[in-house]
Amino acid sequence: MTRLRFAPSPTGPLHLGGARTALYNWAAARAMGGTFILRIEDTDRERSDDKWLPTIFEGLRWLGIQWDEGPDVGGPLGPYVQMQRLPLYARYARALLDAGHAYECYCTPEEVEAGREREKAAGRRPMYDRRCRELAAAERARLVAEGRKASIRAKIPLPGTVTIEDLCKGEITVSHEEIDDWVMLRPDGIPLYNFACVVDDLEMRITHVVRGEEHTVNGFKQVLLFAALGATPPRYAHIPLILGKDGRKLSKREAVTNILEYRDKGFLADAVFNYITLLGWSFSGDRDVFTREELLARFSIDDIGKSGSKFDEEKLLWMSGDYVRRLPRARFVAEAQPFLRGLVPDDAFASATGFLGNLLGCYQERVQVLAELAGKVAWAFGDAVALDDEARGKIEKESEARAWLAQYAEHLENLPLPPSFPSDRSAADAAFVLPTPPGTAPDAVASPFAGPSRLEHDARAFAEARGVKFGRFVHPVRAALTGTTKGPGLFDCLFLLGKERALARLRAAATG
Ligand code: GLU
Numbered sequence: 001m002t003r004l005r006f007a008p009s010p011t012g013p014l015h016l017g018g019a020r021t022a023l024y025n026w027a028a029a030r031a032m033g034g035t036f037i038l039r040i041e042d043t044d045r046e047r048s049d050d051k052w053l054p055t056i057f058e059g060l061r062w063l064g065i066q067w068d069e070g071p072d073v074g075g076p077l078g079p080y081v082q083m084q085r086l087p088l089y090a091r092y093a094r095a096l097l098d099a100g101h102a103y104e105c106y107c108t109p110e111e112v113e114a115g116r117e118r119e120k121a122a123g124r125r126p127m128y129d130r131r132c133r134e135l136a137a138a139e140r141a142r143l144v145a146e147g148r149k150a151s152i153r154a155k156i157p158l159p160g161t162v163t164i165e166d167l168c169k170g171e172i173t174v175s176h177e178e179i180d181d182w183v184m185l186r187p188d189g190i191p192l193y194n195f196a197c198v199v200d201d202l203e204m205r206i207t208h209v210v211r212g213e214e215h216t217v218n219g220f221k222q223v224l225l226f227a228a229l230g231a232t233p234p235r236y237a238h239i240p241l242i243l244g245k246d247g248r249k250l251s252k253r254e255a256v257t258n259i260l261e262y263r264d265k266g267f268l269a270d271a272v273f274n275y276i277t278l279l280g281w282s283f284s285g286d287r288d289v290f291t292r293e294e295l296l297a298r299f300s301i302d303d304i305g306k307s308g309s310k311f312d313e314e315k316l317l318w319m320s321g322d323y324v325r326r327l328p329r330a331r332f333v334a335e336a337q338p339f340l341r342g343l344v345p346d347d348a349f350a351s352a353t354g355f356l357g358n359l360l361g362c363y364q365e366r367v368q369v370l371a372e373l374a375g376k377v378a379w380a381f382g383d384a385v386a387l388d389d390e391a392r393g394k395i396e397k398e399s400e401a402r403a404w405l406a407q408y409a410e411h412l413e414n415l416p417l418p419p420s421f422p423s424d425r426s427a428a429d430a431a432f433v434l435p436t437p438p439g440t441a442p443d444a445v446a447s448p449f450a451g452p453s454r455l456e457h458d459a460r461a462f463a464e465a466r467g468v469k470f471g472r473f474v475h476p477v478r479a480a481l482t483g484t485t486k487g488p489g490l491f492d493c494l495f496l497l498g499k500e501r502a503l504a505r506l507r508a509a510a511t512g
Helices: 016-031 050-063 086-098 109-121 137-145 193-203 213-228 260-264 269-277 292-298 313-326 329-340 346-350 355-361 370-380 389-396 401-413 426-431 452-465 470-482 490-497 499-511
Strands: 003-006 035-038 102-105 151-154 161-166 170-175 183-185 208-212 235-239
Touching (some): 003 016, 003 208, 016 208, 016 292, 086 102, 183 193, 329 370, 346 355, 370 490, 401 499
Antiparallel strands (some): 102 151
16 A cells, blocks of 8 residues: 655744645655655654644645645544654664664763764764763663663664665665764653654555655665664655755745745645646646646656756746636636735625626736736726826826816716626626627627627727727726726726716816
């Protein structure tokens, strides 16, 4: 049975690197029909804090990474939090001591440090000098009598070599001399990472481990410990770090420190998921966008790249925009709702075919992240609109503009424009689906209300009757109605704004 795990330490929120590690382990488990486990590695008591757990869980869930066994969902091989497994580590330590694969060390931290310095001065690696490795019984008794408490160290067999058949890096070997007699269990009974990790990978029957290459050195210690326990280690894949755009270590400025920041900025989870997948793996030479099903049909740990991939926020933004464009209208409206709080009342979201669906629909191709929406659609609410400098300029540079705006307001009085939101305009919005495709005939839809193409047709006739070029006429009108010079089709905007507001704004600009 294939079993993979993600084993975060609760020392902070889920960051980009952690999310990628989780994603690859999840994808490998799913692709192989295996089990995905979440395990909390909280034995570093100084750095761990349970307050991070809900954020980590939420980050994973937001990305759609679900675990089959874990602290909250339970499972047959729990508990899944290391601090709840201390008796197990004590048992393993005892067994390793008895079998001669570990030894008790009575050195104080100062003595360990002094030993390291001596090793360094002698031109050797600054490691523990192994002074407790072969302690005579009398010496041990003396240290115990002094009241010293033992930590338990791994007894690295000397000489020898250890090899990892790494699924990403290939075969890598080091000599045992390079490996410290590392501490497995502290005097207070709390295990160190490498020890708890091996005991748990063994007990939880983990078959594959995908993790960052900073853990390669730990991998050697872990493989040796599996050997001491007479067990087979999991298959390891130590994957390259995520790099910044310049090819150096990814900086905090470039990527978020909490994956949920992307949610709060309005990136779609599927897009972030898709993008993270590509930080070390590729779907095919010519496709970057794919569904989860397509990913799982293809994903294999063996295909994770050997060289570091660069994080590129531009590409993530592009991908988010691509996902936004392809959302069904109703999903898009639902996803937008949290970003429009305070601007749009919640009940307006009840129907994706109503006013809001039409308004947002005009922006679906124009935003990359949903947080852009509020600023872009704000013009459509409120009786008045503030004109930006460019918009003001469009009115000021045409000597006749104010007269046109006043006359156009008079003219629109007699057209069946829909009423302004929040009046009930559902009949109008149900009849026309915006944005209006170019070239739509004015009478394409039978409705008592004038739709965008009829409004455009009518405006052309209005300008022509006054001998004004349509191109010159539309700029001041857009400025007066929306306060800006950019945006969706002008007559989509006029339709959305509705009669009362359109007239009020045209008149305000005509006299302003
Ligand atoms: N708790 C370790 C970390 O957060 C896990 C390393 C591993 O996957 O073995 O880096």
